[in-house]
Amino acid sequence: MVIRLIIGALMIGSVYGVVGIGYGLIYKASGLMSLAQGDMLMFGAFLGITFYKYLQLPFIIALLLTMIIMFMLGMFIERxxxxxxxxxxxxxxxxxLCTISISMILQNSSMLTWGSNVLQFPAIFNSASVKIFGVSVAPENLLVLGVGIIIMVALQLFLTKTKFGISMRAAAQDEVAASALGINVPLTKGTAWGIASMLAGAIGVVVGPVFGVYMSMGAMIGQKAFAGAVVGGYGNMFGAIIGGVFFGFLETFVSAYLTSNYKDFITFGILIIVMILMPKGIFNEEVME
Structure with a gap:
């Protein structure tokens, strides 16, 4: 029971963490805030099910195509x-307000295109479950956790080990100095929005088989990911991960041992308390001017 709960908490926590990283990436790169990340996840899930279920493409191809489209969508929005x-x-x-409008557009365009009913994502694996420490776990849950970890590690390596990633960080710290050094600051900003959109879309594709795909699926995920980013220290990448996993464990164990009726009440109640006691979050992140 506990093993299954831990795996479930890590799975949903990784979803919150990846979406939360997107919030922080946009904020760090441009000093702005986007509230459309949850619906980027939803739109990516719809694209993924279209490629995989309706066009009969291999899952990995469906995932890659979705990531490419979502990256271009993010850059389009910023540019x-x-x-x-x-x-x-x-x-x-x-x-x-513009990002809120984009969120509404994504929701309504998805409803017009795919309908308002929950779409069932076809099974990705042949096996219905795998054994971990004697506990049966759906392989799709492990896929979500695995993809979440890969995304987090890959993004960290990109930002710290590649020339363009380092340029993005430099531009985020000081645009004038970065421009003087020949860094294309507008490109780094657009890329940051594109990556944030791409990450949300990718995690939407892999979470689709777990929850199904529907118009409002990104709303609560986006809100809790935002809460995790705030608790960790808004703009801090590691903070978004820690905050997302924290809320994943919180809501999973509250649902299991207390009640699922008030898990959201408890989650956002704790967010308010953290904001009052630690306005800079766990990692004491400074607000950008």
Whole structure:
């Protein structure tokens, strides 16, 4: 029982962590906040089920195609919408409203395209379950956990070991100095939005077989991922992971040993307490000016 709960908590915690990383990546790269990450996950799940179920493509191809499309969508949003608003002198609150509008557009376009019913993602593996310490676990749950870990590690390596990743970090710290050194700051910002969108879409594809695919699936995931990012220290990548896993364990064990009716109440109640006691989060992340 406990092993199954731990695996489930790590699985959903990795989902929150990956989406939370997207929030932090956008914030670090551009100093802005996007509230559309949850619906990016939802839209990626719909793309994935289209490629895999309806077009009969191999799962890995469906996943890669979804990631490419979501990356381009993220860059399009930043380059065509967000940048234009900034050039017009729009305040930060208007950027946030823009991302909320994008979220609504994604939801409604998904409903018009795929309908409002829950779509069942076909099985990815031939086996219905695998044994871990004598406990039967669905392989799709392990896939979510594995993909989440791979994404987190790959992103960390990209940001710290590649020339472009280091350029992104430099541009996030000081745009003027980065530009003086020849770094294409607009490109780094657009890439950050693209990567955040791509990560959400990728985790949406692998979580689809676990929860099904439906229009509102990204709403609560996005909110809890945001909560995890705040608790960890908004903008801190490791903080987003720790915060996401924390909420994954919290809601899993509250549902198992207390009640599932109030798990969201407890989750967001703790978020408020953390915001009051530790406004900079667990990692004491400084607010960007």
């Amino acid at each position: 065509v919408m967000v940048t234009k608003l900034i050039e017009k002198g729009a305040q930060t609150v208007y950027i946030i």
